Amino acid sequence: MKNVLVLYYTQSGQLEDIAKNITHPLAENKDITLTFCEIKMKKAFPFPWDKESFFDAFPESFLEIPTEVISIDTAITEKKYDLIILAYQVWFLSISIPVNSFLKSYQAKSLFKDTPVITVIGCRNMWIGAQEKMKKHLLNLKANLVGNIVLFDRSPNLISVITIVKWMFSGEKKKYLGIFPKPGVSQKDIIHAQIFGFYIEQALLQESFETLQDHFIKEKAVEVDDYLLKAETKGARIFNKWARLIITKKRSRKLWLKAFNVYLFLAIWIISPIVYILHLLTFLFTKNARNKRKKYYQSV
Numbered sequence: 001m002k003n004v005l006v007l008y009y010t011q012s013g014q015l016e017d018i019a020k021n022i023t024h025p026l027a028e029n030k031d032i033t034l035t036f037c038e039i040k041m042k043k044a045f046p047f048p049w050d051k052e053s054f055f056d057a058f059p060e061s062f063l064e065i066p067t068e069v070i071s072i073d074t075a076i077t078e079k080k081y082d083l084i085i086l087a088y089q090v091w092f093l094s095i096s097i098p099v100n101s102f103l104k105s106y107q108a109k110s111l112f113k114d115t116p117v118i119t120v121i122g123c124r125n126m127w128i129g130a131q132e133k134m135k136k137h138l139l140n141l142k143a144n145l146v147g148n149i150v151l152f153d154r155s156p157n158l159i160s161v162i163t164i165v166k167w168m169f170s171g172e173k174k175k176y177l178g179i180f181p182k183p184g185v186s187q188k189d190i191i192h193a194q195i196f197g198f199y200i201e202q203a204l205l206q207e208s209f210e211t212l213q214d215h216f217i218k219e220k221a222v223e224v225d226d227y228l229l230k231a232e233t234k235g236a237r238i239f240n241k242w243a244r245l246i247i248t249k250k251r252s253r254k255l256w257l258k259a260f261n262v263y264l265f266l267a268i269w270i271i272s273p274i275v276y277i278l279h280l281l282t283f284l285f286t287k288n289a290r291n292k293r294k295k296y297y298q299s300v
């Protein structure tokens with residue numbers, strides 16, 4: 001009998017849906033016991049979000065400052081797992097606060113030690129920095145990252161900004177004004193995610209995860225867009241400066257978060273199109289570098 005733990009945090013339920021689809025083949029197998037466990041905060045984040053809470057989550061998300069999570073039932077944490085599937089959202093180019101907080105908790109230490117881990121990301125489209133941070137966490141926890149699956153919003157970057165804002169602030173995953181595409185990960189991609197479960201099932205039963213990520217990549221589990229990667233890398237450098245500045249401000253924090261909101265608006269609507277034009281201008285001359293980056297970020 002193989003034991004698999006699915007750890008996740010979601011607000012809309014999209015990530016739980018993704019995790020359920022991925023693990024569908026495992027759930028059908030009598031020789032596999034699946035345990036789902038949701039990470040919960042002592043003080044829950046709102047959903048739908050209001051503007052103030054949304055930006056207030058920025059410094060702690062980016063700087064990976066933990067907040068208190070509700071301890072997981074010891075009946076779950078005391079068991080040894082053959083595999084942990086960790087499904088997380090990206091917040092401000094970093095791991096969401098709930099998942100980051102859990103990874104820094106005492107419970108994570110024993111749970112993850114010497115255990116194979118597959119990370120599953122459900123995000124808008126910028127996840128590279130978060131996964132780099134995740135790799136470090138898992139290394140510290142002495143876990144063994146064996147696979148990564150990324151599901152994202154396939155709409156053009158700026159369109160997905162408009163639709164996700166509407167979704168996050170209304171709580172409704174529907175077509176804005178009836179003309180914009182539906183926000184988030186498409187239902188087609190969520191259903192297709194079952195394919196990854198077959199490879200996981202195989203690897204689990206054969207007790208070998210060595211080729212799992214190669215299979216995932218063939219099935220397009222991790223698509224690296226070089227323009228988004230560049231925009232994200234540039235954004236993260238500036239986010240770092242903002243987060244370090246804002247965290248030092250106690251009384252004027254709200255004011256600084258408003259200034260960050262203005263910066264983010266300008267970065268999305270002015271800086272990111274410039275990055276896109278530069279990306280197009282240099283596209284033909286950067287094939288080798290692009291391929292190298294793609295290979296690295298697709299790997300575990």
Ligand SMILES: Cc1cc2nc3c(=O)[nH]c(=O)nc-3n(C[C@H](O)[C@H](O)[C@H](O)COP(=O)(O)O)c2cc1C
Binds near residue numbers: 010092123127
């Ligand atoms: C505070 C906040 C910040 C976010 N920042 C990013 C981001 O930097 N990159 C990204 O791709 N998605 C970002 N998202 C989208 C989330 O990763 C995720 O797709 C969304 O919250 C829906 O998750 P859920 O359906 O599991 O609740 C952000 C969402 C929130 C709430």
